[in-house]
Amino acid sequence: MITVRIWFEKRDEASYISLLDMQRVMQRVLKRSGLPVWHTLGFNPHIYMTFSCPLSLGQESLCESVDVKTEAEAPDFAQWQQALNAIMPAGIHVFRVEPVQMKADKIAYACYTISYPAAARAVLEQYNALAAAPVEKKSKRGKKEIDLKAYVPALELKEAGERVEFSVCLPAAQELNLNPALLTGFLEEKFGLSAAEAGILRTALLTAQKTPFC
Incomplete structure (x- = not known):
């Protein structure tokens, strides 16, 4: 039996599909x-x-994946990709299908591009002057205070049309997983920037060695 990894993008309206609903979508599509x-x-x-x-x-994400198993001896992965894309809902696009190379526990970091309206630039620059950016992270084990400055020392801003954006790479391991919403939430609480106006796009998953997860 072969374990197959289906890589897909999740954009636009598909970003509002929850994990539970995503499982249902994939069950039906498969x-x-x-x-x-x-x-x-x-x-x-x-x-x-x-x-x-x-x-x-x-x-949103450019690098989502789901693993399935098949008893086929020689799967035609190009045919898998074509068959899935033909019936995928809007906003979901399969860009690669391949045998699994790494287990999911190899993921250590997730990289994101976060954007705001261009008018937010001056406010975002204030983050760089902060000595600390404490936030409260909630988990099944309880609450824990995290200093975002330890993981995002500064925001390197750049223009993106009518928006301004910056990139961050946050821990995404089982031991510590930081949601970028912690950062957008902090920016809202500290500077009044609406988290609802932030666009969050995951661009890569990395191993502990900062190499691509595959």
């Missing part, structure tokens, strides 16, 4: 595609699926 995908055994068989580092609601 069933409709007729691809030889392996189902779990038992009373209620379903397609085995594992998502790598799922996104938060409202965030």
Whole structure:
């Protein structure tokens, strides 16, 4: 049995599909595609699926993936890609299908491009002058205070049409996973920048060695 990784982009209106709904979407798409995908055994068989580092609601991504299994001896991955894209909902595009090379626990960092309206530039520059940027991170283990300055020392701003943007690379490991919403939330609380006006696009997943996760 081969484990197959389906890479896809999640853009525009698709960014508002939750993880639970995304699982339903993929179940339906894979069933409709007729691809030889392996189902779990038992009373209620379903397609085995594992998502790598799922996104938060409202965030876009260029590098989402879901793993499935197949008993096909020599899968035609180009045909898989074509079959899936033919029935994918708007905003989701499969750009690569391949055998799994790394397990999801190899992910250590996630990189993002965050953008705001151009008028926010002067306010964003104030972040760079701060000595600390404390935020409260909530998890199943409880609450923990994090200094964002340890991970985002400064915002390197650049123009992007009518918006201004900057890139960040945040921990995304099992031990520590920082959502970029912590940063946009801090900017709203500290400077009054509406987090709703922030565009968050995940651009890469990296290993502990800062090499691409694949």
